[in-house]
Amino acid sequence: MTLNSMIETDFPEEFVEEMGKSQNVLPKRIDANPKNVEKGLAKLVLTLIELIRKLLEKQAMRRVEAGSLSDEQIENVGETLMKLESKMEELKQIFGLKDEELNLNLGPLGDLM
């Protein structure tokens, strides 16, 4: 049996593209060396901050959905989340990081985000 006969699809290019996308963003290991160690650490720290930011945002959305926030609270939460997002953008630019790079592969547990 050849590999071709073991893989059946009418859309090989599309599957190659999607699999490529899913693998490119998550390196199996962090390539730490003197030249990129600063960026590597920034990536790790920003990933964790991004995780917390997303959790905060999700929690806020749940409260909006439940209708449990007053007008004033919505105003405050909006300001906080907007500032957090803009600060994250600034930091990502400083360290040359893209959105899709802010993730961690947790092995059998899957991806952090």
Add this chain to the structure above:
Amino acid sequence: MKLYTYGIIDSSSQINKPIYGLEGAGVYNIPYCDIGAVVSEFTEPRQSKTESSVLAHEEVIERLMEHFTVLPVRFHTIFNGRDGVISMMQSYYKDFRNNIDRLRNKVEFGIKVIWPSGKIKEHIINTCDKKVSIPDDSSNKRFIREKFEKYRIDEEFEKKANKYINVMDIFFSKYAAEKKLKKLKTENLLLDAVYLVEKDKQNDFRQAFEHIKSGRPDFKYLFSGPWPSYNFVILSKKNDLLKDSEQKDLFNKVIQLQDLVGADKI
């Protein structure tokens, strides 16, 4: 002498039929107790990780599958001589034995499904009625409103993904002994799954796939297999199987880090 390793088999006897592996080298079995490691001699060429070497590796495993229960070893696993192989077998014998017993007469199938994520999202936007009234009198509130719109679309998108995956999984699980499912690896890649199926249920499993495929012809499907159980080998001991090149690589990185932080030891 370097030995390129293809897989662990449930036999300590020599392989009767000639099989040729990487660089056309003859493949043979190194026995340990009642199992064996299938290897060939290897001189590392400049370009060793090529498409043809991947195919050669896979072909050897497929040939072995015809006669044995095989635990496939990761591509490009190389040991320093027979002693290196025996020492690895000694360390992992119990794990190998357990896996061989668990995976006997079973094969792996892969299923990937792409769904029209753009259309699905569009449909959600047009039909979702979970409106929340957030006043529009400041930029902060507008920000929350936009975020909330996105949030409810994402939530609905994920719910739909779960619904489709559950339906498919019900059909496949009827014929599977074990499974590993990954949902939405990308927005388009709805499902990336591997199922472990008993050999005598292969046809039923394939029929279940055809049934699913005909039920949603607007989705795109990839069906692969039968493969050896690449994704179902479970090792209780991990991480001490570093290859020579990985050991050197790791050592160099530690030295570089020590230089960087001025530490004597890490």
